[in-house]
Amino acid sequence: MSRLSQQVVTLKIDGRDVGARSNETILEVAHENDINIPSLCSVEGLSVVGSCRLCLVEVRGTSELVSACSTYVREGMDIVTHSERLSHYRQTILSLFFSERNHLCAVCVSNNHCELQGQAQALGLSHVEVAYRYPQLPVDASHERFVIDHNRCILCTRCVRVCDEIERAHTWDVAGRGVQALVITDLNEPWGSSETCTSCGKCVQVCPTGALFEKGKAVAEMSRRRRFLPYLAKTKEKSS
Amino acid sequence: MSFLDLDERLIQIAEKASLVYSPLVDIKTFPDWVDLTLVEGAVSNMEDWEKIRNVRQHTHTLVSLGDCAITGNVPSMRNQFSANAVLERSYHENIELYPQIPRDMVPHLLARVRPVHEVVKVDVFIPGCPPPADAIFFALSELLEGRTPDLSAYTRFGS
Amino acid sequence: MMPEELTELAHKEQTDAQQWQHQIHVCTATGCLSAQSDQVYTALTREVRDRGMDKTCRVKGVGCLGLCSAGPLVQVNPAGTLYQHVQVDDVPELVQSLKHSPVERLVCSTDIPFFQQQVKIVLANAGNIDPERIEEYLAVDGYQGLLQAVTEMTPSEVISEVIHSGLRGRGGAGYPTGLKWTTVAKADSHQKYVICNADEGDPGAFMDRNILESDPHCIIEGMAIAGYAVGATQGYIYVRSEYPLAIKRLRNALRRAERLGVIGNNIFESAFRFQIDVRLGAGAFVCGEETALIASIEGRRGNPRPRPPYPAEAGLWGQPTLINNVETLANIPAILRNGGGWFATIGSSQSTGTKVFALTGKVNHGGLIEVPMGMSLRSIVFDIGGGIPNELAFKAMQTGGPSGGCIPETHLDMPTEYETLNQIGSIMGSGGIIIMDETSSMVDVARFYxxxxxDESCGKCVPCRVGTAQLATLLTKIAEGMATPEDLILLEELCDVVKHTSLCGLGQSAPNPVLSTLRFFRHEYLAHIRQ
Amino acid sequence: MKTDIARIPPPSDDKRWRIIDTTMRRYGYDSHCLIETLHSVQEAFGSLDDQAMHYISATLGVPLSQIYGVATFYHLFTLKPREAHHTCVICVGTSCHIKGGATILSAIEKTFRVKAGQTTADGTLYLQTARCLGSCGLAPVVVLNEETLSKANQNNVIQRIQEIIRHDA
Known part of the structure; x- marks a missing residue:
């Protein structure tokens, strides 16, 4: 989503005057100014999907909420990133994530490194009001180095995007729809027998939860390295 | 156990509150009225179910302590299967000598393990597996002062 | 083709039509076909031939005659006698009667409000012309609007005519059509597209299908005019694959239109060229959402994406794209022929023109209707619909399908307008109206939607993916009498979250049926709650 | 037009592959025609199997997982062939629901011991639900093989199914 004309604009975020280029999103400008807006699906260097809905913010003068990751800044915008209403919405959205699959932080490889767990703490989610769904989901450990545990997947599609946009293998995609959706490799074959997977491991590094992890990691041992992403994204931009 | 990790701070708390019912106290029936109850663990069987409803009836402020009480945590892993399948697996499939499902003495399993707040109203939640002593101390201090604690700086799911 | 040829063909067809003493119109739209009207058609054709009447009497398959609940419908012209529930066995008697008086036992009175109170613009040709013959469309001034636009008007003049008409999107939201066209026209790009959204997915709605089956050329003409106005050369019609007859007639109509040269290169000897392709859906309701529809035409999963940018700026393959619903486009030829001012006199000031509805459920006269905007909801139910059968009481009127709401008796005197329907917690929607009587459970209706x-959530954003599942679970719990007062509070809270945080219209409007039934029929929910 | 991808031969001599190829050729072997191609396979073969998806992937240059994603997103496509002698489609659209479509569905499920979306154990009857068949004026509607039963009720539908099954025997 590049824009040809780049202008300098000024706007307000949480009452602070900030300057930005018109081809930047609200989320980018907020981060540049050390204003934290929660998000789970967006990650620097990958395309924007706007699916986690945690980065919704209020724009004064309009009634609709907009996702900060997918909305470009405009001159004179007056943005509110934290309010009682937003905080209630964000907590409920997190509850929906937790209720959807089987997230057991205590026994998860990503315990203390997990973005979902981190957001729950940051947003003060003390418990989940909606009923847990307890779906039966598979764990695929057929790959020689990695494992996917669908019980912990939040369908942010970071793995799908990094595989397609950076590694250009497009081994991952989403199958099915609605609450039945699952990330899959190739024709829903075991990951280990995928003909297209290059075993580069980028998907594992971008996963926000414990869904994708390296074999041999025990509880709380799975931390991620993502420094490669902005650099590779830039290289890709230059070459295209 | 985490509660005991409060160490010498236990004394501070003991100055303001008395412990009337606990696995550590030799009283078999729940008292008529208590100001504050900390409850651990998920609701798994009929005995838990009846117990927690009784506790709720006789408690002013009910606190879910730890992930099992709040999320179901590890005990809830059986929820992907039916209660019968779980019994079958535990008492038949994995047993070589006299496999049988116990009918007496063992409480009847609920179809699903449930977090405490799905069964009764819960007032305060202290997540963590286990919740750190600091979180428990902060929560108790605040509650004893009549305030509702915000624990996000002290603990989280899993922590 | 030359403009003169068009007039000549139309004239020839009009003259030919006059030679027939009788024309028997048999409804061959899906509604009547599912009551075996095709067999009636074949039997009539054979009977007329066997009696040697095929020089004076023509049997013709036509589009929807409207009163679907009384199908199969047959109309004998020029007398205009309408027959209902016609069976193959009735055919000899019916043909015999042409020389005498009508078969009384089969006659369906056209004096009833169902027929008298309708105003037909979009459905003017439905039931009158054979949708498989382009000549018949030409005979009723077909493609004259396009001719006028291309040969006498500039694109901006065409747009001002549409603005002047006050036409608003008939897909549901009611966005001003002229404004949408202006945005696409102003977008700076060499390549633009026009898409006709025929992915009608609301259960209980079949307006678009019947328009496509009854009068496919008016959509083609409407699209071509739109293409001329906004500067597009390529159009796509995205149709549900569940509509095989509509697809067949549309493809046939496109072939005829191409052969005649009313679409293609150098239309009416001008520099304007316009192509149309048909693209099929594959069973995904969410593809009615603009950005999901675009993804689907591009061959991808029908996942919506955040807007802006709107399709008018960056749509199909990133190019400016105009997306209009079938009924919206079906109004365009008439607006061009008669002028925007004429159109604006019909209906009410904020909602001009007519609206086509599929009227079904517990109502005496169900079918496809077209009424002027502003008509009271009560008239639709009790005059046009003829009231509730079996002497039961009216309970609610559902409009807008899974995105709409249920309107109780107390609000029936409201006029049919976009704004008023929004005020009472429903929406105009694409035009499905389902009438419910006192035996219907509103909790059950909310759960159904x-x-x-x-089922139809694409699964991309979490409020819709998990939120709708949680809401459905809660509604089931309520319907089964297992819910507590806290569950009802949670239900309302979740509705609020799903409505305001979902990514696209499907999720944002999914709570509407719950919210509107809670608003007007709260007591039914409370009756289910365990205290 | 895609020129960079070498054309690969169809998976077998089956003449139906020509239809698939014609569809792809009509769109210049462009990846955009994935859904049209899947329609074409579904129509010719009745379902989309791995072999077909591999062929389309190689010919259109669309990744395998993307094809699988699209094929499972749209409900019209099926990955496994349905083999039943008779198909019964119950409309569960709003009008039919209000007028008793659900009752008919549960009666059939009970009588023939089959769930919607499944085939009976003996393979005689495949039971399916449809969102809306668009014949709302004639609700409730049931489609038995090619035959449409309008204003249906559980008795006449069950009777008709039994007749059809008996006719086979």
Missing amino acids: MEFCQ
């Missing part, structure tokens, strides 16, 4: 939304 929520399960629909859960």
Whole structure:
């Protein structure tokens, strides 16, 4: 989503005057100014999907909420990133994530490194009001180095995007729809027998939860390295 | 156990509150009225179910302590299967000598393990597996002062 | 083709039509076909031939005659006698009667409000012309609007005519059509597209299908005019694959239109060229959403994406794209022929023109209707619909399908307008109206729609993916009498979250049926709650 | 037009592959025609199997997982062939629901011991639900093989199914 004309604009975020280029999103400008807006699906260097809905913010003068990751800044915008209403919405959205699959932080490889767990703490989610769904989901450990545990997947599609946009293998995609959706490799074959997977491991590094992890990691041992992403994204931009 | 990790701070708390019912106290029936109850663990069987409803009836402020009480945590892993399948697996499939499902003495399993707040109203939640002593101390201090604690700086799911 | 040829062909067809003493119109739209009207058609054709009447009497398959609940319908012209529930066995008697008086036992009175109170613009040709013959469309001034636009008007003049008409999107939201056209026209790009959204997915709605089956050329003409106005050369019609007859007639109509040269290169000897392709859906309600529809035409999963940018700026393959619903486009030829001012006199000031509805459920006269905007809801139910059968009481009127709401008796005197329907917690929607009597459970209706939304959620954003599933679970719990007062509070809270945080219209409007039934029929929910 | 991808031969001599190829050729072997191609396979073969998806992937240059994603997103596509002698489609659209479509569905499920979306154990009857068949004026509607039963009720539908099954025997 590049824009040809780049202008300098000024706007307000949480009452602070900030300057930005018109081809930047609200989320980018907020981060540049050390204003934290929660998000789970967006990650620097990958395309924007706007699916986690945690980065919704209020724009004064309009009634609709907009996702900060997918909305470009405009001159004179007056943005509110934290309010009682937003905080209630964000907590409920997190509850929906937790209720959807089987997230057991205590026994998860990503315990203390997990973005979902981190957001729950940051947003003060003390418990989940909606009923847990307890779906039966598979764990695929057929790959020689990695494992996917669908019980912990939040369908942010970071793995799908990094595989397609950076590694250009497009081994991952989403199958099915609605609450039945699952990330899959190739024709829903075991990951280990995928003909297209290059075993580069980028998907594992971008996963926000414990869904994708390296074999041999025990509880709380799975931390991620993502420094490669902005650099590779830039290289890709230059070459295209 | 985490509660005991409060160490010498236990004394501070003991100055303001008395412990009337606990696995550590030799009283078999729940008292008529208590100001504050900390409850651990998920609701798994009929005995838990009846117990927690009784506790709720006789408690002013009910606190879910730890992930099992709040999320179901590890005990809830059986929820992907039916209660019968779980019994079958535990008492038949994995047993070589006299496999049988116990009918007496063992409480009847609920179809699903449930977090405490799905069964009764819960007032305060202290997540963590286990919740750190600091979180428990902060929560108790605040509650004893009549305030509702915000624990996000002290603990989280899993922590 | 030359403009003169068009007039000549139309004239020839009009003259030919006059030679027939009788024309028997048999409804061959899906509604009547599912009551075996095709067999009636064949039997009539054979009977007329066997009696040697095929020089004076023509049997013709036509589009929807409207009163679907009384199908198969047959109309004998020029007398205009309408027959209902016609069976193959009735055919000899019917043909015999042409020389005498009508077969009384089969006659369906056209004096009833169902027929008298309708105003037909979009459905003017439905039931009158054979949708498989382009000549018949030409004979009723077909492609004259396009001719006028291309040969006498500039694109901006065409747009001002549409603005002047006050036409608003008939897909549901009611966005001003002229404004949408202006945005696409102003977008700076060499390549633009026009898409006709025929992915009609609301259960209980079949307006677009019947328009496509009854009068496919008016959509083609409407699209070509739109293409001329906004500067597009390529159009796509995205049709549900569940509509095989509509697809067949549309493809046939496109072939005829191409052969005649009313679409293609150098239309009417001008520099304007316009192509149309048909693209099929594959069973995904969410593809009615603009950005999901675009993804689907591009061959991808029908996942919506955040807007802006709107399709008018960056749509199909990133190019400016105009997306209009079938009924919206079907109004365009008439607006061009008669002028925007004429159109604006019909209906009410904020909602001009007519609206086509599929009227079904517990109502005496169900079918496809077209009424002027502003008509009271009560008239639709009790005059046109003829009231509730079996002497039961009216309970609610559902409009807008899974995105709409249920309107109780107390609000029936409201006029049919976009704004008023929004005020009472429903929407105009694409035009499905389902009438419910006192035996219908509103909790059950709310659950029905929520399960629909859960099934149709694409799964991209979490409020819709998990929220609709949670809402459906809660509604089931309520319907089964297992819910507590806290569950009802949670239900309302979740509705609020799903409505305001979902990514696209499907999720944002999914709670509407629950919210509107809670608003007007709260007591039914409370009756289910365990205290 | 895609020129960079070498054309690969169809998976077998089956003449139906020509239809698939014609569809792809009509769109210049462009990846955009994935859904049209899947329609074409579904129509010719009745379902989309791995072999077909591999062929389309190689010919259109669309990744395998993307094809699988699209094929499972749209409900019209099926990955496994349905083999039943008779198909019964119950409309569960709003009008039919209000007028008793659900009752008919549960009666059939009970009588023939089959769930919607499944085939009976003996393979005689495949039971399916449809969102809306668009014949709302004639609700409730049931489609038995090619035959449409309008204003249906559980008795006449069950009777008709039994007749059809008996006719086979």
